[in-house]
Amino acid sequence: xxxxxxxxxxxxxxxxxxxxxxxxxxxxxxxxxxxxxxxxxxxxxxxxxxxxxxxxxxxxxxxxxxxxxxxxxxxxxxxxxxxxxxxxxxxxxxxxxxxxxxxxxxxxxxxxxxxxxxxxxxxxxxxxxxxxx
Numbered sequence: 001x002x003x004x005x006x007x008x009x010x011x012x013x014x015x016x017x018x019x020x021x022x023x024x025x026x027x028x029x030x031x032x033x034x035x036x037x038x039x040x041x042x043x044x045x046x047x048x049x050x051x052x053x054x055x056x057x058x059x060x061x062x063x064x065x066x067x068x069x070x071x072x073x074x075x076x077x078x079x080x081x082x083x084x085x086x087x088x089x090x091x092x093x094x095x096x097x098x099x100x101x102x103x104x105x106x107x108x109x110x111x112x113x114x115x116x117x118x119x120x121x122x123x124x125x126x127x128x129x130x131x132x133x
Contacts, residue, residue: 002059002063003092003093003094004093005063005067005091005092005093006059006060006063006092006093006094009062009063009066009067009092010059010062010063013062013063013065013066014066014069014070015051015052015053015066015069015070015073016052016053016054016055016062016065016066017052017053017054018038018040018052018054019040019041019042019050019052022040022041022042023041023042023043023117023120024040024041024043024113024114024115024116024117024118024120025038025039025040025041025113025116026038026039026109026110026111026112026113026114026115026116027109027112028105028108028109028112030057030061030101030102030104030105032101033057033058033061033101033102033105034057035055035056035057035058035061035102035105036055036056036057037053037054037055037057037061037065037105037106037109038053038054038055038109039051039052039053039065039068039069039106039109039110039112039113040052040053040054040113041072041113041114041117043077043117046076046077046078047074047075047076047077048072048073048074048075048076048077048080049073049074050073051069051072051073052069053065053066053068053069057102058102060100060102061102061105061106063092064088064092064100064102064103064105064106065106065109067088067091067092068083068088068106068107068110070091071083071087071088071091072110077114077117077118080110080114081110081111081114083107083110084107085100085103085104085107088103088106088107089103
């Protein structure tokens, strides 16, 4: 049973769609589920001004991507990188009792997108996967 927030985002995803001419783009595939997530960003002065996503996957991944874009929009890149699985679980009103593997996929895709943006500008940092945050 999904929370009301998850059900809303499944029926009416926010920020869904491909973004032409994005400043950063990242795509990851979950090897277990086969879900694919792509996130796009446009950045001004270090702030994510526009963000969208495209998903080929299940409803939970769709809702997770949508919520990630809601939480990351208008955040500084460093702040967006600090988004955690727990932040998403709280925003989606999910309990800790269920393991939502899509959260790892979405959080790591956001990190890869920001990494792409930084690398295009010659700024390097070490990408790591947030597995249990």
